[in-house]
Amino acid sequence: MALCSIQVNVNGTNYQSVVEPRLSLADFLRHELGLTGTHVGCEHGVCGICNVLVDGRSVRACLLLAVQVDGQSVETVEGLAEGEKLHPIQQAFMDEQGLQCGFCTPGFIMSLKELLDCNPSPSEDEIKDVLGGSICRCTGYAGILRAVQSAVAKMGGGQPSSAD
Amino acid sequence: MAVDIPKSFEALPTSSPRHIGRGRRRVEDPALLTGRTQFVDDVELPRMLHCAILRSPFAHAKITEVDTREAESLPGVVAIVTGDDALRWSHPAQSSPEGWGTHCLATDAVRYVGEPVAAVAAVNRYVAEDAIELITVEYDPLDAVTDPVAAMAPDSTLVHAGQGTNVMMDRVFTWGEVDQAFEAADHVVSEKFRWNRMGANPTETFGCICEWDPLDLSLTIRGSIQSPSMFGLGRAATFALPSNKVNIISQPHGGSFGGKGGTRGTDVTCLLSRKADGRPVKWIEDRIEYLTAGGSQAWDRHYQASISVRQDGTVTGLRVGLIDDLGATGEAYGAICAAKPLAAFTGPYTIPVAEYDLKLVATNKVPSGPYRGMGPPPHFFVLEQLMDLAARRLGMDPAEFRRKNFIPNEAFPYTIPSGNEYDSGNYEEVLNQALALADYPALRSAQAEARQEGRLVGIGVASAIEPGVFDWNAYAIVGMPGTGVPEGATVSIDIMGFITVRVGFSLEGQGQYTLISQLVSDYFGTDPEMVRVVYLDTQSAPPSFGPGGSRLGVAITGAVLGACDRIRTKACRVVAALMQTEPENIVLHDGLFGIPGVPEAQMSVSDVAGTMLARSDLLPPDVDPRPEATHVWTAPGRTPADEEGRAKSYLTAAQAVHVVQVEIDRETGFVEIQRYCLADDCGTRLNPATVEGQTDGSVAQGIGAALLEEYSFDEDGQPQTTTFMDYLMPTVYEIPKVEKVAVVTPSPFTPLGAKGCGEGAIHTTPAAVLCAINDALAPIGQMAREVPAAPKRLWELIRAAGDTPEDGLI
Numbered sequence: 020m021a022l023c024s025i026q027v028n029v030n031g032t033n034y035q036s037v038v039e040p041r042l043s044l045a046d047f048l049r050h051e052l053g054l055t056g057t058h059v060g061c062e063h064g065v066c067g068i069c070n071v072l073v074d075g076r077s078v079r080a081c082l083l084l085a086v087q088v089d090g091q092s093v094e095t096v097e098g099l100a101e102g103e104k105l106h107p108i109q110q111a112f113m114d115e116q117g118l119q120c121g122f123c124t125p126g127f128i129m130s131l132k133e134l135l136d137c138n139p140s141p142s143e144d145e146i147k148d149v150l151g152g153s154i155c156r157c158t159g160y161a162g163i164l165r166a167v168q169s170a171v172a173k174m175g176g177g178q179p180s181s182a183d
Numbered sequence: 184m185a186v187d188i189p190k191s192f193e194a195l196p197t198s199s200p201r202h203i204g205r206g207r208r209r210v211e212d213p214a215l216l217t218g219r220t221q222f223v224d225d226v227e228l229p230r231m232l233h234c235a236i237l238r239s240p241f242a243h244a245k246i247t248e249v250d251t252r253e254a255e256s257l258p259g260v261v262a263i264v265t266g267d268d269a270l271r272w273s274h275p276a277q278s279s280p281e282g283w284g285t286h287c288l289a290t291d292a293v294r295y296v297g298e299p300v301a302a303v304a305a306v307n308r309y310v311a312e313d314a315i316e317l318i319t320v321e322y323d324p325l326d327a328v329t330d331p332v333a334a335m336a337p338d339s340t341l342v343h344a345g346q347g348t349n350v351m352m353d354r355v356f357t358w359g360e361v362d363q364a365f366e367a368a369d370h371v372v373s374e375k376f377r378w379n380r381m382g383a384n385p386t387e388t389f390g391c392i393c394e395w396d397p398l399d400l401s402l403t404i405r406g407s408i409q410s411p412s413m414f415g416l417g418r419a420a421t422f423a424l425p426s427n428k429v430n431i432i433s434q435p436h437g438g439s440f441g442g443k444g445g446t447r448g449t450d451v452t453c454l455l456s457r458k459a460d461g462r463p464v465k466w467i468e469d470r471i472e473y474l475t476a477g478g479s480q481a482w483d484r485h486y487q488a489s490i491s492v493r494q495d496g497t498v499t500g501l502r503v504g505l506i507d508d509l510g511a512t513g514e515a516y517g518a519i520c521a522a523k524p525l526a527a528f529t530g531p532y533t534i535p536v537a538e539y540d541l542k543l544v545a546t547n548k549v550p551s552g553p554y555r556g557m558g559p560p561p562h563f564f565v566l567e568q569l570m571d572l573a574a575r576r577l578g579m580d581p582a583e584f585r586r587k588n589f590i591p592n593e594a595f596p597y598t599i600p601s602g603n604e605y606d607s608g609n610y611e612e613v614l615n616q617a618l619a620l621a622d623y624p625a626l627r628s629a630q631a632e633a634r635q636e637g638r639l640v641g642i643g644v645a646s647a648i649e650p651g652v653f654d655w656n657a658y659a660i661v662g663m664p665g666t667g668v669p670e671g672a673t674v675s676i677d678i679m680g681f682i683t684v685r686v687g688f689s690l691e692g693q694g695q696y697t698l699i700s701q702l703v704s705d706y707f708g709t710d711p712e713m714v715r716v717v718y719l720d721t722q723s724a725p726p727s728f729g730p731g732g733s734r735l736g737v738a739i740t741g742a743v744l745g746a747c748d749r750i751r752t753k754a755c756r757v758v759a760a761l762m763q764t765e766p767e768n769i770v771l772h773d774g775l776f777g778i779p780g781v782p783e784a785q786m787s788v789s790d791v792a793g794t795m796l797a798r799s800d801l802l803p804p805d806v807d808p809r810p811e812a813t814h815v816w817t818a819p820g821r822t823p824a825d826e827e828g829r830a831k832s833y834l835t836a837a838q839a840v841h842v843v844q845v846e847i848d849r850e851t852g853f854v855e856i857q858r859y860c861l862a863d864d865c866g867t868r869l870n871p872a873t874v875e876g877q878t879d880g881s882v883a884q885g886i887g888a889a890l891l892e893e894y895s896f897d898e899d900g901q902p903q904t905t906t907f908m909d910y911l912m913p914t915v916y917e918i919p920k921v922e923k924v925a926v927v928t929p930s931p932f933t934p935l936g937a938k939g940c941g942e943g944a945i946h947t948t949p950a951a952v953l954c955a956i957n958d959a960l961a962p963i964g965q966m967a968r969e970v971p972a973a974p975k976r977l978w979e980l981i982r983a984a985g986d987t988p989e990d991g992l993i
Contacts, residue, residue, distance in 0.1 A: 041309065050307075055225035056218015058437065060386045061470040065907035068386055096218040109216040113208055116876050120692030121215030122222065122386045122437025150915040154907070156386050156438050157692050159883030160915040162876060 025089040029054065030098030038085045044078075045069045047085035048095060056096040056125050060154065067153030070126035071095050077133045096125035099132070107173045108132060108166075117166030119157035127153050127163060135174055186745045186814060188934050192867070195705055195935075196751070196771045202701040202711055203935070206872025209697040210711070211690050220690070223390040223407045223434040224467045231392065232261050232304040232459055234452050234466035235311035237318050238476060239293035239300055242327035242547040242900025243340070246289055246320060249301055254317040259310035262458040263318070264451065265301045266290035272454055273421050276446065278513030279661045280351050280543065283343070285512050287421070287450035293322070294342055294511035295549050296902055297476025299447060304455040304464045327900035331508040331544035332485065342511055342545040351513060352543040352661065356827050358528075358600035359536030364500030368491030372572045376486040377969040378561040380508075381892035382479030382554045383442020384912060389478060390467040391449045395457040401428035402453060407436035409443045410729050411687065415721045421450050430722040433729070435690035440884070441553030441731070444478010444515055475905045478515060480894050481554035482561050483508035490534070490569045496579050496587045501529055503565065504540040510548040517551030518543055518661040520558030526650035526657045526833040527559055528601035530566050531610050532588040537600045543661070547900040555884060556649075556942045557732065560949055563647040564970060567950035571643075571957060572966075581954070582623065582644045585840075586614055589646075596931075602829025603650070603657070605836035606930045606938070609864060614646065616924045617840035617862035626844055626858065634962055639847040639981075640857075641959025645951035646840045649865070650833035651939015652818050653732020657832035659824035666823050666830070670738035671725025671815035674703060674746040678796045680789020682707065682714045684743060687727025688735065689718045693941055694873040695735055699743055701870060706747040707788045708774020725813050733939030736869060737835065738816055740934040745814030753807055754791045760803040761786070761794070819932065835930050835938035839863035841951035847959050852978030854890055854956060856919045861947070864926040866938035875923065877943050882921050885948020887913040890971050960984075 022037045029052060036051060045062075048054045048071070060068030062081045069080040072094040099106035105113065108128050118124045127150070134141055134149045141149075146167050155163060189195050192204055214220040251263045269286040276284035289300050301318050305311035326340045333339055334349040342349055365371055391406035402424060408414050411431040419426040436443065445468065452466040468477055484507050491500040507521045521541055528537050574584035589610040590597050597605045626642050633640035650657075655665040673685040684699050700711040719725075725742075729735065755769040758776040762769070762784050770779050777785035786794075792810040794801055802808055824830040844858035859882065868874045891911040895903045904910040929936025949970060956967050956977070963984035969976055 039309070049224070050227075054218070055221070058222065058387065059224070061907050063470065063906055063908075066386065066470075066912075096216075100217050105213070105216060112216055113212045116206075116209070116872050118212065118215060118692075119694070119876055119880065120386070120436065120438040120690070121211070121220060124215060125218050128216070147915050154386065154912050154914060156384060156440070156884070156912070157880045158876060159879035159881075159913075159918050159921070161879040161918075161921065164915070 023086050025086055027088050028092040030095060040084065040086050042085045043081055044083040044085050044088055045080035048080060054095050054097050058122050058125060060123065067130065068123045068126040070129045070153065072129055072133055075133065075136065077130045094129065096128055099128070108135065108170045111166040111170035111173060115162055115165035115169050117158065117162040123153060123155045127155065131167060131170065135170065139174060140171065186748050188741055188744045188748065190934065191929065191936055197705050197708060197773050200705045203705045203869055206870055207697060207701060207711065209694045210700055211694060211696055220435050222387060222437060223392065223405060226392060226405060226434065228392060228463040231463045231465055232306065233308040233311050234455055234464050235303050235308060235315050236299045236448065236451060237301040237315040239289065239296060239298040241293055241322055241324050242296050242329070243294060243325040244322040245292050245325060246300065247323055248321040250319045251301060254303060254314040257310065257314045257317060259306040260303055260314045261462065262304040262455050263301060264288060264454045264458055268454050268458060272457060273450060274423060276512065276514035277417055277420050279516050279518040279663060280513055281662045283351055283513035283545065287447045295476065295547050296900055297549060299451050302451045302455055304459050327547040329546050329548060329896050329898060329900045331506050331546055334544050334546050335542065342547055349545045350542060351509060351545055352541065354541055356539040356541065358538070358827060358829070361500050361502060361536045361538040364536050365491040368499055369494040370492040370573065370576055371489055372492065372569050372576065373489035374569060374572060375968060376488065376565050376568065378482050378484040378564065379970060380480050380483040380551070380894040381888055382481045382894065383440035384479050385438030385440055385442060387437025388468040388470055388473040389443050389445030389448060391445060391452055392463050392465045393449060393452040393456045394463040395453055395461050397461045400424065403430045403432065404449060405432040405434055406445065406449065407443055408433045409436070409439040409691065410731055411721050412727055414446065417446055418449065418453065422453065427722065430720055432720040433689040439691055440555040441557065442479035444552050446514065470907065471905050474910055475902050476549050478552045479554065480510070480549050480551050481517060481520060482558065483551055484561050486565050488565045488569060490573060492573045492577070496577055496584055498532055498534050498573065498588050501534050501537040501566070503562065506542045506544060508546050508548065508551070509543050510546060510550040512550045515550040515552035519658040519663060520553055522658045522661045523558040524562040525601040525660070525828050526603045527599070527648040527836065529599050530563060531590060531646050531648055531838050533590050535600060548896060555881065556945045559650065560888065560945050563946055564950045564953055567645040567954055568957065571954050575961065582614060582618055585644065585646055586611060603833060604831045605648070606834065606932050607928050608836060608838050609926055609928045610646070610838055613838055613862045613864050613926045614840045616926055617842050617860055620862060620922055620924050621842040621858065621860040623842060639849060639959040641845050641955040641957065643843040643951040643954030643958060644840065645947055645954045646838065647947040647950060649733060649837040649839070649939065649942055649946045651733040651835035651837055652737050652833055653734050654818060654821050654832045656821060656824050656830040659830065660828040666821050667817040668728050668734065669726040669815045669817040670735070670742050671727055671813055672739060672742035672746050673725060673811065673813040674743060674750060675811035676750065676788065676792040678793050680792055682709065684714065684716045685719050686716060686739065687719055687721065687724030688729035691730050693730060693877065694870060695739055698736060698870055699739060702740060702743050703747060706744065709788065726815050730941065733941045736941065737933050737937050737939055740869065740937060741816030742814050744934050745816055746812045749812030749814055750810055753812070754810065756806055757795055757802060758786055758791055761801060834932055835866065837863065837865035837938045837940055839944065839947045841947045843951045843955040845952065845955040845959055847956065847977055849981055852974035852981060854972065854977065856886065856952070859919045860922045861944065862924045862926055864928050865940035866928060866930045866933070867936035868925065868927065869935060869937050874940055877941055878923060879921055881942065881944035882948050883913050883918045885945040886918060886952060888945065888970065889949040889952035890973065891917065893971050893973070
């Protein structure tokens with residue numbers, strides 16, 4: 020199979036890689052770069068567990084090929100914390116028990132980062148619109164919803180417009 | 184040595200617990216939140232290969248030829264295994280009931296769609312999947328049987344020709360004078376129900392890395408394995424290895440809920456490693472494999488059940504007939520789900536006699552396995568619908584009907600007809616709290632108004648028992664041996680006073696490592712940050728089963744507190760020698776060993792540990808110098824099952840009442856949950872935040888079961904739900920806000936009075952949601968008897984009733 024050369028910035032680091040065109044972005048991140056924080060839940064674009072940001076927009080890393088992000092910037096969960104200091108969304112998930120097994124959590128966090136980067140004071144409907152794109156099997160979403168409210172407050176966005 | 188395990192917070196060696204009983208941030212979370220937790224697919228080993236499995240496209244067929252030559256010549260392919268390798272190197276899987284297991288790769292016939300036929304180990308997964316497309320298999324298709332009722336007919340196609348029947352088990356259990364109760368009853372309420380296959384679907388599928396050591400003849404298996412010790416015993420049997428030559432390393436896993444399964448895929452991967460001269464082989468089940476043929480399909484059930492009732496509302500007997508479709512083999516232990524209802528057969532009620540007519544049947548579907556709750560959730564769905572039917576017939580309010588039949592407080596410990604003993608409870612208070620939380624009278628009056636407008640609004644009030652701290656004896660009727668499920672922990676204090684706890688289970692999401700740090704820090708008066716919990720594989724760990732059957736919170740509390748007490752006893756001897764007194768004069772309190780009331784005669788825990796490890800000159804001659812101890816806890820007072828399956832099995836009985844309001848859209852059959860309130864009593868709450876998390880998640884899974892989730896098959900046994908676009912998982916849109924209130928009745932039999940609570944709400948939620956739906960349908964004379972109550976099913980019922988809301992109003 021013909022190989023392709025790609026250049027990708029991941030969490031601020033530039034990578035030059037030679038990959039098969041069929042390699043998924045999720046497998047590229049996980050198995051070529053060793054960034055295993057992005058998890059794979061369904062590999063058919065429904066569960067949202069593999070969500071990462073490409074040029075600031077959330078994508079399913081299982082549905083995108085590595086060659087499609089050539090020349091672009093990718094953000095994964097490994098890029099959020101600064102040393103020992105968790106990103107406010109991560110901290111909110113910890114404070115509010117927004118996770119149990121934690122397998123889906125990186126995908127939720129990345130899509131919420133996109134939301135809060137673009138809209139610091141989302142309404143409850145806007146929050147649900149984002150969360151509705153991902154599946155969590157452990158929490159029943161209660162802790163995740165609390166975590167989002169807490170993150171919004173921490174990040175200076177004030178209270179969501181229609182709590183509960 | 185007698186070990187003293189505190190039965191309440193007050194009995195801990197501290198003035199007031201600072202950590203246990205509180206919701207604390209979880210020690211598990213920083214690694215999970217930053218992507219550093221190592222799940223099985225994150226593990227890379229030197230020279231590791233990757234497995235892909237070729238699966239049967241037929242539900243039932245003979246295999247006449249498997250040709251792997253073209254695949255073998257593909258660059259990057261290292262090993263290929265087929266049924267011949269399975270015959271050569273392995274035994275059929277162990278099963279329940281016994282004798283219904285097959286080899287991990289089909290040897291002569293395939294018996295369900297997705298059954299493994301061949302597998303490839305290659306340099307990466309992409310090449311392995313290329314290779315399986317190059318394997319050609321000749322099939323001779325046979326008739327498939329997918330309906331368990333048809334499968335019981337004498338002339339049915341046989342799933343296993345050699346068995347001579349598809350009936351794996353057919354037995355009636357009678358507990359008391361059931362015929363008499365039904366003959367004497369004023370009313371008998373009888374109904375058929377259908378619970379369709381659904382299951383766990385953790386967000387991480389199963390995965391493993393298997394290494395066969397060709398010289399040592401041993402196996403090392405890493406994986407997302409829920410019950411490592413049992414898993415290891417199964418592999419030892421499959422490969423005829425001594426049990427101490429199978430080491431299981433359980434990676435943290437992305438949820439299980441009983442549905443991790445994976446034994447067959449693991450055995451296939453082990454064969455590949457053996458054929459590849461011992462190179463490690465990784466198999467990560469993909470979601471389509473999981474949905475098609477994975478370990479999550481549970482509870483494929485046909486019920487015929489009845490209760491006998493006196494005119495005053497007393498329920499006098501229960502009969503449950505269950506035909507349970509276990510699929511093609513007994514390898515996934517779905518049978519134990521049919522046995523577990525014995526632990527709580529009559530629910531929270533004083534029903535004095537009961538009968539269980541149990542038929543386990545093989546069909547050409549995926550072998551069924553466990554799922555959260557293990558079997559009682561469908562049983563309680565049935566019982567609670569019968570309770571509502573009886574209440575409706577007698578003109579009683581469903582809440583008051585239940586109140587009348589609740590086991591009263593003074594009756595505990597209470598033995599139910601099927602033999603288990605409930606430890607404690609306060610059922611009426613739980614009901615009162617749930618009704619108050621929901622403002623039940625207001626709900627009923629709002630419902631009356633809605634009905635006037637022709638709207639299908641219903642309220643469900645349901646109650647169920649969550650058996651906690653599982654025991655093998657509950658499964659004796661389907662061939663599981665043994666009584667008691669030991670769980671061990673080793674607590675060590677190092678020379679600097681830091682504490683390490685070693686356990687045999689890995690992270691799964693319930694926060695047990697946090698719980699351990701809370702327990703130990705309160706026991707020894709330290710901070711939780713000074714306590715580290717370390718996972719041990721099966722060749723290193725003390726006896727351990729791990730999470731399952733709502734037992735680990737209670738069991739690990741017993742193990743850890745027992746180990747702490749053993750250290751305390753040793754340390755008291757050392758301190759007594761230093762203080763020239765007798766050990767019985769030394770007391771541990773708030774982190775200090777010493778003589779009560781003598782401030783100068785006190786030593787900190789770390790000073791004592793340091794003395795034991797670094798000042799042998801000061802120690803009494805015969806003292807064990809390690810500030811370390813292991814304790815293996817097992818539930819007290821368990822009894823082996825008698826001929827009728829009766830045993831003291833699950834140690835605790837948590838109880839809950841859920842009050843649910845729904846509205847059904849007459850045009851679409853869509854159910855909206857408008858209100859969800861619950862009260863539950865799981866005894867002492869060791870970490871209230873994690874208990875709440877378990878409840879929230881379990882309600883969500885219960886709602887999925889009640890309304891959405893179903894594995895369906897066509898009549899040829901072809902699965903119709905092989906993606907998340909067909910198998911509907913609840914999202915944030917389907918889960919309402921859940922209002923909760925706790926009642927606390929400590930267990931008299933457990934460490935700190937806690938009851939098992941991990942499986943939780945799913946015992947009650949499907950029952951409660953269906954009670955609400957049937958309350959909504961009652962005015963039009965209809966009843967939902969099938970789960971999930973999907974829109975298409977309700978729409979058909981509404982259509983059958985006629986379109987005018989006035990019809991059939993009661």
